[in-house]
Amino acid sequence: MPIAKFEEIRSLPLFSGTRDESFRALVRGAYVQNFPPHTELAVEGEPADFLHIIVSGSIELFSQWQGRETSMSFLGANDTFILAATIKDRPYLMSARTLEKSRVILIPSEDIREVFENDAEFAKAIVIELATCYRQAIKSAKNIKLRASPERVANYLLKLRCKNGGADCFALPFEKRRIAEFLGMTPENLSRSFAMLKSKGVSVNGQEVHVEDIDTLTEFAHPNPLIDS
Amino acid sequence: MPIAKFEEIRSLPLFSGTRDESFRALVRGAYVQNFPPHTELAVEGEPADFLHIIVSGSIELFSQWQGRETSMSFLGANDTFILAATIKDRPYLMSARTLEKSRVILIPSEDIREVFENDAEFAKAIVIELATCYRQAIKSAKNIKLRASPERVANYLLKLRCKNGGADCFALPFEKRRIAEFLGMTPENLSRSFAMLKSKGVSVNGQEVHVEDIDTLTEFAHPNPLIDS
DNA sequence: CGGAACGTTGAGTTCGGTCAATGCATGTGG
DNA sequence: CCACATGCATTGACCGAACTCAACGTTCCG
Structure with missing residues (x-):
């Protein structure tokens, strides 16, 4: 996979401090894909084989239970999902669908975990991304529980x-x-x-x-x- | 601060892979404290100066807005709070109070961030802890939004x-x-x-x-x- | 020119919150 | 030991917020 295809994400906060060697390892097994609107990219409960990074477009994370459905968040360019499942090697907790035509990069979860072990700067970026997501989730819960x-x-x-x-x-x-x-x-x-x-x-x-x-x-x-x- | 006082947390998942040198750096500025029931340990909006680790007892995380209050989670022995604020060097999003007599270890946030940079194993433990918290928050949001x-x-x-x-x-x-x-x-x-x-x-x-x-x-x-x- | 999907509006119902009264357990001081 | 106060839990009556269902208008497409 030519590294040039991934230049568009090289400067993202998630990779900006990453060593060139690590970055090459990350994109080696990665691929870019264009999805039409209203396409499901992930289904909750399935194993998290890839970290997804949105290059352009917009994506909705949502969940279902007993025939009911709720939107959990909206993502746009440069956002990632679903990092926590990738890190923990556990199933997705949310499904993802495109809202419009979207361009997404997929990186194998194993590569993420491997580079994470060997590149402290990348590890730091991951942690900051995760901490940001966590705080966003807390804010969302407060919004729902405290406000009419x-x-x-x-x-x-x-x-x-x-x-x-x-x-x-x-x-x-x-x-x-x-x-x-x-x-x-x-x-x-x-x-x-x-x-x-x-x-x-x-x-x-x-x-x-x-x-x-x-x-x-x-x-x-x-x-x-x-x-x- | 004698390291012996912290033997009780040395074997926690958060520290089990940490190098001795890193662990010493972490506990150097740390201290242990016993709190009576119904004591506020943290107030939302304040800067996150310390990572808290619960040795024993139980603690409630809660939030307020416009005179309303809601419980966000209950924590017990070996749980930590509030890691994300420490990592990002941002204010707490939740307040914390003891529900019963509790023993808590406080580690200066700066030390956490410093050791995080230098010890890959500790960084990994932090990430797993954060990812776990994040997924718990997502589950909680789904519980609230999807169920009567x-x-x-x-x-x-x-x-x-x-x-x-x-x-x-x-x-x-x-x-x-x-x-x-x-x-x-x-x-x-x-x-x-x-x-x-x-x-x-x-x-x-x-x-x-x-x-x-x-x-x-x-x-x-x-x-x-x-x-x- | 339909047909489909979305958004709005109204009517009716249900769920959950508020308020007040009561019961019960605990704790305190006389 | 009792009288009393306090705080939590429960119950009932009531109210309001939010959901359901149905009808209708609009827009967008085929």
Whole structure:
């Protein structure tokens, strides 16, 4: 496998400190793949044979139980999944599907574990990535357990606004039904939350969001860095 | 600080592969402390100056927002907290309090980060510990998002039964109010769930639980290794 | 021009939370 | 030893939040 194909990930935080020799060992058995939208890349319960790194596109992690389904997180370019399963050599806890056309690099889990043993810088990068994922999971749990659904929606909009550089007008990044699942509510309820947030100076038309009164919205949402980062 | 004081943790998975030299560096600035019940050891939002390792006793991790509070997890002997904050040098996301008299070892976060850089075996142990915590957090989120409250209670009882060697009679390990918070419900609702589970062959008297019909309970709970491990 | 998927809205129901009263166990001080 | 206070657990009544189901409008595609 020519290393040139992987130049696009060489500079990612996960590999930036990695020795050239280690990097070559990582990409030796790796391959790049393009997936169409709505393709399942991983199914929960299956063994974690590859670490996945997203080059472009977007991917949803979700879980199912007894016919119910919930979104766990949305990933984009440069994100990885599912590192913990790779490290522990255990089955996936979540399934993954593409939301749009996506380009993904797959690295055999064994290679990850091997390089991890021999390259301290790579090990450090892995740990930081894992710690970040863990803290994100804790924040998500706090969001679900401590907030009512309109509060979760309000804080989600504030986060989106922030990601868009603080503009008062921006687009929802995914279908509303996906956002609803992610926020732990039904699509119907998300609609009602949007309707209710009109009184807080928010208007939603299709994918487009207008925040007309940031102060009122913020006062209602009570955003907190220990939940919303 | 005499190394003898720390012999009790030398054999923990986190340190079992660590070189003697590294271990000495870790315990040099460390200290052991005994805390009475209901003592706060950490407050969310504060900087993570120490990694905590529980020698004995039990500790609750919890979070607050807008006057509301929720239990995030219960820890016991040999568990650590809060590793991710130590690694990333960021504030705690959760507060910690003792539930009973507890003995805890505190290691300065800087020492952890330093030894991590120089001892590959220790780094590996850290990563495994972190990956375990992360997967536990994911399981917990799935439990909350995918299950109704009586289902969470039923599965919690099955897990307790398992921890007690499969005996059909065992004691709840904490106050019911704490268990309720942990399971994402009110104490009143936990009572009602217990009442409802009578029809599934469960009787709860005070701290004592009797599982009289494991098959019926299991059929209702639908336990899943990807949630309940 | 259908047909399909999504989003919204309304009506009805269920689940879970709030509040208040009671019971029970524990602990304290007289 | 008793009287009393305190805190937890339970129960019932009530309320509100969120889910279900159904209907309808819209958009997007074939």
